[in-house]
Amino acid sequence: MPPLAALRAFEAVARLGSLSRAASELHVTKSAISHQLRALEEDLGVTLLHRGGTVRRARTTEAGAALLVSVQQALTLLETACRDTRAGAHGRRRNSLNISANPSLAALWLAPRIGRFIELHPDIDIQLFLHASQDPAWDAQDIDLAFLHVRALGPHLAAPGDIPLMTETVVPVCSPALVEPGERDDPRVFTRHRWLEEKHIDSPETDWRTWRPRLGLPDSASQEPLVLSGLSTVVAAAAAGVGIALGRAPLVDEELARGRLVALTPGLRMAGSWGYVMRVRANRPMDASLPTLVEFLAEEGRRAPAW
Structure with missing residues (x-):
């Protein structure tokens, strides 16, 4: 040989x-x-x-x-x-899964759902790792399933075999204490509060320059937004009342459902350029635990937002 x-x-x-x-x-x-x-x-x-x-x-x-x-x-x-x-x-049980996601998806959307999944399937252990790029540490962290942020067109595309998880919708959000309920459909509220913006490339719908004409705001109403890195940071600032943010649903759905954030002018929400897919480790032998998790999360991704 x-x-x-x-x-x-x-x-x-x-x-x-x-x-x-x-x-x-x-x-x-x-x-x-x-x-x-x-x-x-x-x-x-x-x-x-x-x-x-x-x-x-x-x-x-x-x-x-x-x-x-x-x-x-x-x-x-x-x-x-x-x-x-x-x-x-090293004591890793056969019914254990290592998964990897970027920090925003992990903190805002994935972690609460993993908690609910474990309640339904206490025999399956899950360890969640973070990756900051499109390249999870498949070997170093023994990743079974990765969640990747992909575009419909562009450098970061879904690969053959990837499992669609969800698309994104962008909607302005803020703390319920920042804007009175009767004013949340009034575009003029955007002239009274600071704009929060996520540092996100190739995503015009998360840029306030795209939203200003959409909201019918005059040039005089334009302001320099406070730019923050990572949607989880933007959401934390918005929930603290710092200003109005452009939130990416369904990543902000949990915060909206809990009442920590409210949606403004939801009728003007904008389709996102990006979405998420699930990618199984290449050549991974299938067992019952991974399809169970994939099916659960795929169903979660199909759920309509409550707001």
């Missing part, structure tokens, strides 16, 4: 399409990957990858494609066996 390192190198290059990316993933040099591939092809007596020439991405030959399927299955079995052994050594 060829060395396992050579088979891992072949699988990484075939999956990533690049010797450089495979070398980075496996923490070896590009020349080491190239040497392992040549040795593997000589050992098996076939060419496994098309590379060089005008083709920039390495592609499997017919023989390579057939081998790749078996190699990936074998590596998955080995990874699963090692993970189960490691989990047993």
Whole structure:
């Protein structure tokens, strides 16, 4: 049998399409990957990858494609066996799930629902990790399920196999103590209070410059908003009465339901450019706990906001 390192190198290059990316993933040099591939092809007596020439991405030959399927299955079995052994050594129960989300989704939407899920399924343990980018620490934190913020069009797209969770709607929100109930449909209230804005790229609906003409406010009513990082920070400031924020529902639904925030001019709410998907770890063996969690959260994502 060829060395396992050579088979891992072949699988990484075939999956990533690049010797450089495979070398980075496996923490070896590009020349080491190239040497392992040549040795593997000589050992098996076939060419496994098309590379060089005008083709920039390495592609499997017919023989390579057939081998790749078996190699990936074998590596998955080995990874699963090692993970189960490691989990047993460190006390992780089989009915346990590691999930990952960005801080705003985790704090505002996911954490309360995970609490309710655990009440319904006390036999399933869940550990929630945070990621600040689109790249959860799949291996380092042994992530089973990640929640990713994606656009309909743009650099951060849903991938094949991703499970839709929810879309976003933007609506102005504030503390109920800041604006009297009879004034909450009056656009003039926006001229009397500070504007809070989330630092969020490629999202015009969370920018007050988009909302000023939508609310029919004159140029003289424009003001420099207080820009804060992260929706959870913006929501905390709004709930404290600092000003009026552009909230992203359903992330603000819990705060609205509890009465810590109220929606202003809800008839003028604006569809968001972004949404969330659930992504299962690649090649993860399925058990009963993960589909149960996915189904529960998918149903939560379909619920209409109470406000």
